[in-house]
Amino acid sequence: MKTQELLQYLLPKDLLDYFELTEVKEQGRKLLFCLDEKYHIPESFKSSDYEA
Numbered sequence: 001m002k003t004q005e006l007l008q009y010l011l012p013k014d015l016l017d018y019f020e021l022t023e024v025k026e027q028g029r030k031l032l033f034c035l036d037e038k039y040h041i042p043e044s045f046k047s048s049d050y051e052a
Helices: 003-010
Strands: 019-027 030-037
Antiparallel strands (some): 019 030
């Protein structure tokens, strides 16, 4: 199973539609998932009405 497929079970639904996994860090017995926003504006939004 690929990392992206596994993350679908660990993270909220549709999160990976808007964010990209950039790094996974191990901190003791914890995992830290680093995400970057994809800056994909949904077609239903007007570009002038959107601010990130």
